[in-house]
Amino acid sequence: MDSTKEKIFRCAIDLFNDKGVSHVTLRDIAEKVGISIGNLAYHFKNKDYIxxxxxxxxxxxxxxxxxxxxxxxxxxxxxxxxxxxxxxxxxxxxxxxxxxxxxxxxxxxxxxxxxxxxxxxxxxxxxxxxxxxxxxxxxxxxxxxxxxxxxxxxxxxxxxxxxxxxxxxxxxxxxxxxxxxxxxxxxxxxxxxxxxxxxxxxxxxxxxxx
The missing domain is CATH 1.10.357.10 (Tetracycline Repressor, domain 2)
Structure with missing residues (x-):
């Protein structure tokens, strides 16, 4: 089973590919993964890190x-x-x-x-x-x-x-x-x-x- 960090990463890449980096927020990524922004930020502080x-x-x-x-x-x-x-x-x-x-x-x-x-x-x-x-x-x-x-x-x-x-x-x-x-x-x-x-x-x- 993928770790939370890996799920975040894969969902972020899917969103970047579909919408473009500039049109994706941390909230978008968190919602797709099904976690809070705080939980996401624990693994990746911002989009730069992803x-x-x-x-x-x-x-x-x-x-x-x-x-x-x-x-x-x-x-x-x-x-x-x-x-x-x-x-x-x-x-x-x-x-x-x-x-x-x-x-x-x-x-x-x-x-x-x-x-x-x-x-x-x-x-x-x-x-x-x-x-x-x-x-x-x-x-x-x-x-x-x-x-x-x-x-x-x-x-x-x-x-x-x-x-x-x-x-x-x-x-x-x-x-x-x-x-x-x-x-x-x-x-x-x-x-x-x-x-x-x-x-x-x-x-x-x-x-x-x-």
Whole structure:
């Protein structure tokens, strides 16, 4: 059975996702849980603490996945981890829909979030570097240093911003197959013949599930 603190946390996340952080009060959360505001405040003094807890959990969950990809950076493993990453974003989608406002309102999270973003892109870049070393991607051109950092950033953006894209376009859920295709579309131009051959297996899987 969940503890009271965990119930508060889960109910708060549900409300944040449904209404947006700025439209949810401690009273709303307490009523949804079925406890007094005083009891809620015993576990979380205010919304700042709940949002900080949510960000910490989200960061840990995503970094665990990215670490696993970095340990086994095969194309198949990269492709298979897209859905778990998107599911985490969906779980905490309020954060991605209200990112700018949250970072303005909660400065303590802002610096942690910036570090999280940079670390995430570094993980993607490390996977690209491995792909170069394994012969699946061409070496970065001498006359275009920083190219693969930009490629890593663009691939990361497709994964990070899908909740906003879904909301803006009025979709109910993301088309995970399309997100994968967009991500690989950024990387594919730099694949070697070996890389293209290895990509064919996951390409068939992506289009078969479309």
């Amino acid at each position: 949002i900080a807890e949510a960000f910490g959990r989200m960061e840990e969950e995503k970094m665990n996945i990215l670490s696993g990809v970095q340990q086994i950076p095969s194309f198949e493993n990269i492709n298979n981890q897209v859905e778990p990453l998107l599911n985490i974003s969906k779980k905490y989608r309020f954060f991605f829909l209200d990112t700018v406002q949250i970072l303005k309102s909660y400065p303590a999270i802002k610096h942690k979030h910036q570090a999280y973003v940079e670390n995430s892109i570094r993980y993607v870049k490390a996977v690209l570097d491995y792909s170069v070393g394994s012969g699946n991607m061409s070496p970065e051109p001498e006359d275009d240093k920083g190219l693969y950092w930009r490629v890593a950033t663009t691939a990361w953006m497709h994964l990070y911003f899908w909740p906003a894209e879904v909301a803006i376009r009025g979709k109910s859920d993301p088309d995970i197959g399309e997100v994968k295709k967009m991500m690989w579309g950024v990387i594919k131009p730099y694949l070697t013949e070996k890389g293209i051959h290895n990509f064919e297996t996951i390409k068939k899987e992506m289009y078969a599930s479309a």
